[in-house]
Amino acid sequence: MSLFQDAIRTGGAALEMRVRRFASFVRTSDPELAQAVAALVMNDPTRAFGGDAAVRTSPVDSDTKLPLVRIEPASTPRGEPVLTEATRAEVERVVRERHASDRLIAAGLMPVRSVLMSGPPGVGKTMTAGWLAKQLGLPLFTLDLASVMSSYLGKTGANVRAVLNHAQEHPCVLLLDEFDSIAKRRDDDSDVGELKRLVTVILQTIDDWSPLSLLVAATNHGELLDPAVWRRFDVTLNFSLPDxxxxxxxxxxxxxxxxxxxxxxxxxxxxxxxxxxxxxxxxxxxxxxxxxxxxxxxxxxxxxxxxxxxxxxxxxxxxxxxxxxxxxxxxxxxxxxxxxxxxxxxxxxxxxxxxxxxxxxxxx
Structure with a gap:
């Protein structure tokens, strides 16, 4: 275990990601070891938790140099969303689990790492993501689809992977808005092969997601999502028009x-x-x-x-x-x-x- 700890402290983000993947790989065969390794990554005191580092190293498109994420600090003023009792209870559960991450991991349990929100436009999905960031004291990273989507073969996938990796290296709430744009059903014949491969990458990333950050995806068209996506998220929230x-x-x-x-x-x-x-x-x-x-x-x-x-x-x-x-x-x-x-x-x-x-x- 000390070898893993030293690796995390000296090997940088790339090696840390490999340690996470190791934890995911042994999760079935040796869940106790997987939880212990995950706890090391979660609790390492040498990590840079400051928002400035996240901004300085924010990923950009290699051609346009445009930032791939919009970053809002944890101190951003935010209004409280109006939610149904059931949805509010789920959101509060996410906050409680995130605040109690250390205790849950010590007990061999993983806190909520991913939330999928589905519902029509204008019903509070984006506002809820911001509220979660505020309650958790974390910056809100939002995937900028205008910068991420590229006409060049392979670029869109590379951009999305860069954002996902960045969000796991810097504690945050990562919002993937309009999630159906990058996680469509893989049986949709109208999509090119690159986007279908990207769905597979996203599914693997959700499985291995770092407990340091909270992944939040939002879609107005849940029916367009690949069926496997729904099973990967820890919590799913269905928003409807206000009563x-x-x-x-x-x-x-x-x-x-x-x-x-x-x-x-x-x-x-x-x-x-x-x-x-x-x-x-x-x-x-x-x-x-x-x-x-x-x-x-x-x-x-x-x-x-x-x-x-x-x-x-x-x-x-x-x-x-x-x-x-x-x-x-x-x-x-x-x-x-x-x-x-x-x-x-x-x-x-x-x-x-x-x-x-x-x-x-x-x-x-």
């Missing part, structure tokens, strides 16, 4: 009153977290530049979306009416004045407000 409670939670987190947040959430079914965030920013800009009250600007966006949502007209019309009544009620108008503004009856306005205020008629 009404999640939409309201995001709105409340940005200063929208509870009643208005719930009302807006009801009429924007199908909107993603990223779309709602853009709407919040746009509403704030309208408040600053045009003097439009923040919540009114947000309501206008929600009403415009609901008009094109394709939902049954009766349900949409009631939600729209309720939302408009709530906004005018916030201006301290009476129910009769609100009825005049939105073109409905006084009793209809009272019913709308009852759904929010439990019978408050705002001064009939």
């Amino acid at each position: 009404p409670a999640q939409r309201a939670q995001l709105l409340r987190a940005h200063g929208v009153a509870d009643e208005v947040a719930n009302a807006i959430s009801a009429v924007i079914e199908g909107q993603t977290f990223s779309a709602i965030s853009r709407a919040l920013d746009s509403a704030r800009k309208q408040t600053i530049l045009e003097g439009v009250p923040f919540e009114e600007a947000l309501v206008a966006w929600a009403l415009a979306f609901s008009a094109t949502s394709g939902k049954p007209s009766s349900a949409i019309e009631r939600q729209r009416r309720d939302l408009r009544a709530l906004v005018y009620h916030g201006r301290n108008l009476s129910t009769r004045e609100i009825a005049d503004q939105i073109g409905t009856s006084h009793t209809t306005v009272i019913r709308s407000l009852k759904r929010f205020h439990g019978g408050d008629d705002a001064g009939t």
